[in-house]
Amino acid sequence: MCGIVGYTGSKEAAPILMEGLETLAYRGYDSAGVAVWDGEKIEMKKEKGQLANLKSILEREPVHGTSGIGHTRWATHGEPSYINSHPHGDTKKQLVLVHNGIIENYLKLKNMLVEKGCVFVSDTDTEVVAQLIGDLYRGDPLTAISDAMRLLEGSFALAILFRDDPYRIYCVCKDSPMVVGYGRDGAHIASDIPAMLAYTRDVTFMGDKQIAVLSPEGIAFYNEFAAPIDKGSTHIDWDLDAAKKGSYEHFMMKEICEEPVAFRKTAEQYVNFRRGCLKADCFPWADSDAEDVKRIRIIGCGTAYHAGLLGKKYFSELARIPVEADIASEFRYADYEFEPGEILFIISQSGETADSIAAMRMAKQAGVRTIAVCNVIGSTIAREADDVLFTYAGPEIAVAATKSYLTQAAVLFLAALRLGEIRGRVAPDRVSAFLTELAEIPARMQKLIDEREAIQFFSSREFSAKHVFFIGRGIDNALSMEAALKLKEVSYIHSEAYAAGELKHGTIALIEEGTLVVGLITQKHLAAKTASNLEEVRVRGAKVLAVTNGEMPDIADHCQKVWTIPETGELLAPFCAIIPMQLFAYYMAVQKGCSVDKPRNLAKSVTVE
Numbered sequence: 001m002c003g004i005v006g007y008t009g010s011k012e013a014a015p016i017l018m019e020g021l022e023t024l025a026y027r028g029y030d031s032a033g034v035a036v037w038d039g040e041k042i043e044m045k046k047e048k049g050q051l052a053n054l055k056s057i058l059e060r061e062p063v064h065g066t067s068g069i070g071h072t073r074w075a076t077h078g079e080p081s082y083i084n085s086h087p088h089g090d091t092k093k094q095l096v097l098v099h100n101g102i103i104e105n106y107l108k109l110k111n112m113l114v115e116k117g118c119v120f121v122s123d124t125d126t127e128v129v130a131q132l133i134g135d136l137y138r139g140d141p142l143t144a145i146s147d148a149m150r151l152l153e154g155s156f157a158l159a160i161l162f163r164d165d166p167y168r169i170y171c172v173c174k175d176s177p178m179v180v181g182y183g184r185d186g187a188h189i190a191s192d193i194p195a196m197l198a199y200t201r202d203v204t205f206m207g208d209k210q211i212a213v214l215s216p217e218g219i220a221f222y223n224e225f226a227a228p229i230d231k232g233s234t235h236i237d238w239d240l241d242a243a244k245k246g247s248y249e250h251f252m253m254k255e256i257c258e259e260p261v262a263f264r265k266t267a268e269q270y271v272n273f274r275r276g277c278l279k280a281d282c283f284p285w286a287d288s289d290a291e292d293v294k295r296i297r298i299i300g301c302g303t304a305y306h307a308g309l310l311g312k313k314y315f316s317e318l319a320r321i322p323v324e325a326d327i328a329s330e331f332r333y334a335d336y337e338f339e340p341g342e343i344l345f346i347i348s349q350s351g352e353t354a355d356s357i358a359a360m361r362m363a364k365q366a367g368v369r370t371i372a373v374c375n376v377i378g379s380t381i382a383r384e385a386d387d388v389l390f391t392y393a394g395p396e397i398a399v400a401a402t403k404s405y406l407t408q409a410a411v412l413f414l415a416a417l418r419l420g421e422i423r424g425r426v427a428p429d430r431v432s433a434f435l436t437e438l439a440e441i442p443a444r445m446q447k448l449i450d451e452r453e454a455i456q457f458f459s460s461r462e463f464s465a466k467h468v469f470f471i472g473r474g475i476d477n478a479l480s481m482e483a484a485l486k487l488k489e490v491s492y493i494h495s496e497a498y499a500a501g502e503l504k505h506g507t508i509a510l511i512e513e514g515t516l517v518v519g520l521i522t523q524k525h526l527a528a529k530t531a532s533n534l535e536e537v538r539v540r541g542a543k544v545l546a547v548t549n550g551e552m553p554d555i556a557d558h559c560q561k562v563w564t565i566p567e568t569g570e571l572l573a574p575f576c577a578i579i580p581m582q583l584f585a586y587y588m589a590v591q592k593g594c595s596v597d598k599p600r601n602l603a604k605s606v607t608v609e
């Protein structure tokens with residue numbers, strides 16, 4: 001969602017702010033703006049649309065100064081427009097600020113401020129915050145911020161520049177992420193780590209209701225009552241190039257190509273491949289408490305939820321435990337009563353997804369143990385969950401999740417295997433067999449990536465499809481859901497996943513001459529059943545593509561095209577089968593000329609409900 005940057009130091013601020021905004025562009029935005037103290041006044045430039053628009057304004061009318069804030073806006077209150085773009089200020093022109101989040105009581109506050117004489121120029125909830133802080137300001141920014149914080153309901157990350165104190169940047173957060181860091185040439189703020197990496201790798205994650213004051217000399221932290229507090233920093237060892245596109249045309253393709261390495265790196269954290277065993281101390285269960293786990297619930301949003309669906313299969317098959325997987329935005333309002341011995345798994349790449357955070361907090365409040373599967377160290381979910389199983393995907397910049405899905409599924413598989421092992425549900429030789437095959441998966445993935453031209457060719461013929469159905473059974477149904485999401489989000493082609501056996505209970509009515517149906521058949525014991533379902537759609541005119549686990553000669557009669565993944569055990573097959581599906585979505589989107597890395601209407605990190 002919105003991206004915030006801020007800088008105060010010895011260098012020109014505008015280029016640093018613009019570079020930061022460009023790095024954060026992947027989060028999704030529809031307008032952008034900067035405000036810089038030019039030595040006499042706060043100079044503001046903003047524009048609707050792409051960052052290039054703002055950039056050309058800055059080229060024509062440069063702003064000079066060494067402290068400033070910047071923002072990319074993803075509209076929530078008020079349409080994307082010049083007026084609604086951030087920064088926003090107060091009527092008395094004492095401050096400007098940028099905001100990420102949603103102020104839930106903004107109408108009540110706005111009415112109160114209008115009565116006091118504030119004149120509003122935008123439709124945003126953000127302007128209410130600027131006016132509120134302006135109204136409370138009596139010469140001490142910290143006190144005004146702290147007083148305003150008590151009146152604001154909702155979520156916010158704010159970076160504020162005061163006219164009376166222009167070389168300091170004040171920032172404050174509640175339920176919305178922000179990192180700060182001090183580099184060689186000054187202090188920086190950003191909504192996300194990649195925008196910091198060029199300046200420092202030692203970053204501090206802002207906690208709820210904490211205030212940071214950045215100055216050219218350093219950063220000071222305060223609690224919600226404006227009393228000083230100490231905060232440590234976290235070292236981020238992500239490779240700077242990992243957040244750059246390099247020679248790839250799109251981040252999505254780069255990130256698909258990184259999957260074999262991301263998978264291997266993640267697996268190596270939990271598996272001692274040399275000894276052929278799981279690293280017992282990397283999992284949150286001791287032999288003594290494994291039997292106390294009575295039920296597992298997995299939540300996530302979008303792709304993370306789909307990884308959770310694979311997790312559900314893994315825990316029930318390997319640990320023989322009742323498992324449910326839920327969409328976080330539904331689960332948080334489900335009025336669910338946890339059972340004794342129940343564990344909540346929260347799956348999230350960013351660790352900042354608002355609904356997943358809310359569901360996690362609900363469970364924690366009920367005294368339920370929470371375990372996160374998360375990619376970002378220091379993120380809200382990683383900080384607040386009782387235990388974290390990290391994925392080692394590195395930064396994921398494309399909006400469409402690819403390597404994060406794969407690594408989340410890998411971690412869930414290994415956690416289930418470990419639980420099954422200590423509960424005695426998976427025999428030691430089966431554990432070793434799984435680990436032996438797991439070590440071979442990156443090479444199989446690489447083969448699929450190396451042979452991607454066939455998928456590109458197929459896509460070049462099919463990209464005008466209006467509807468695509470993905471069908472499969474069991475694990476393949478879970479996989480189909482992710483394949484369908486990937487295709488629709490990047491190529492805007494309507495696509496649906498359907499349990500193969502369920503089609504004829506209604507949905508088959510949609511099949512007509514030429515409808516593309518993709519059958520996922522990685523589960524050999526279900527292959528004949530899915531083949532019958534493919535035949536049902538084929539005879540009704542569908543064009544059928546099957547993805548099979550190794551050669552399956554019997555399938556060819558039921559489809560026009562077959563893609564084969566290297567033969568892989570059924571539970572591990574999704575790690576290979578997802579790759580052609582991601583590549584298919586990518587090439588369809590490229591053929592259609594879509595904005596692959598930043599699909600319309602989408603944001604990378606969904607920090608509001």
Ligand code: F6R
Pocket residue numbers: 300301302303304305347348349350351352353356399400401402485486489604605606
């Ligand atoms: C789809 C996609 C989203 C995310 C979802 C959860 O490609 O990226 O569906 O998976 O917004 O995000 P995280 O994993 O950051 O909680």
